Amino acid sequence: MPFNLPGVLVPLHLLINPRLVVPGIIVKDIRQLDFPALYKAGYRGAVFDKDNCLTIPHEDRLVPELADAWRECRETFGHGNVLIVSNTAGSHLDSGELEAESVQHHLSAPVLRHTSLKPSYACIKSIRAYFASLPRPIRDEELVIVGDRLLTDIVMANRMSRRAPPPIASTAATEKSSSMGVDSELARSDRVGPLAIWTEGLWKRENSALRALERGMLKGAERWVLKPQEQAWRESLQHRFVKPPPVAEEEKPAKEGWMRRLVRRFRG
Numbered sequence: 104m105p106f107n108l109p110g111v112l113v114p115l116h117l118l119i120n121p122r123l124v125v126p127g128i129i130v131k132d133i134r135q136l137d138f139p140a141l142y143k144a145g146y147r148g149a150v151f152d153k154d155n156c157l158t159i160p161h162e163d164r165l166v167p168e169l170a171d172a173w174r175e176c177r178e179t180f181g182h183g184n185v186l187i188v189s190n191t192a193g194s195h196l197d198s199g200e201l202e203a204e205s206v207q208h209h210l211s212a213p214v215l216r217h218t219s220l221k222p223s224y225a226c227i228k229s230i231r232a233y234f235a236s237l238p239r240p241i242r243d244e245e246l247v248i249v250g251d252r253l254l255t256d257i258v259m260a261n262r263m264s265r266r267a268p269p270p271i272a273s274t275a276a277t278e279k280s281s282s283m284g285v286d287s288e289l290a291r292s293d294r295v296g297p298l299a300i301w302t303e304g305l306w307k308r309e310n311s312a313l314r315a316l317e318r319g320m321l322k323g324a325e326r327w328v329l330k331p332q333e334q335a336w337r338e339s340l341q342h343r344f345v346k347p348p349p350v351a352e353e354e355k356p357a358k359e360g361w362m363r364r365l366v367r368r369f370r371g
């Protein structure tokens with residue numbers, strides 16, 4: 104794993120603002136996301152992490168189970184509006200941009216070239232420059248940002264949010280909310296920015312201790328920091344944009360313990 108200075112400094116930022124680690128939506132993987140519903144609500148672009156979100160870490164091909172969901176996502180938002188931002192492919196660690204080229208080919212989506220790792224502000228600047236350069240530019244608040252790491256993907260998404268402008272008179276407010284694109288019911292009262300989506304299921308186990316720490320931070324923030332209205336806002340997002348987990352996953356039998364396996368072997 105490469106040394107990620109912006110990532111190492113995140114805990115200091117979290118001491119000041121623990122909400123940075125809190126996603127708006129939590130899913131097992133992208134199959135649970137209702138992309139047409141997100142589009143209908145006003146979201147126009149998506150940023151995806153690669154490793155353990157779309158691919159097995161350090162591989163360039165999409166996880167086969169995600170094929171339908173990934174196609175639906177790209178068709179919903181449109182080519183060029185779905186961007187892959189990885190701390191491996193396309194970063195300064197990707198010599199000759201070979202991995203970025205390969206991922207771009209296999210996933211049929213552009214990979215951001217960037218010199219500073221997520222969740223740095225320099226990386227955020229590169230993402231904004233990409234979406235601003237599109238024929239129909241996309242603003243931060245029209246983005247969903249999806250990833251499997253709270254301390255990189257989710258913190259980055261939340262760092263892109265800004266304080267909401269103060270409420271204004273009713274007619275002007277209606278004009279304002281419609282001009283902002285995203286359904287005004289979904290906007291948090293105090294912040295404006297991308298929707299942070301955490302994919303908590305892993306395609307391959309890695310960094311277990313770090314992930315346990317991340318989960319602990321999230322639990323702490325949910326329990327001690329979030330206000331009831333913030334929890335209600337998250338629940339409304341979950342209700343509106345998250346589909347049930349794939350049936351095959353639910354039907355999977357519980358893993359047999361070693362004792363049960365031993366008994367079965369003696370019996371059989």
Ligand SMILES: [Mg+2]
Nearest residue numbers: 152154155251
């Ligand atoms: Mg990842």
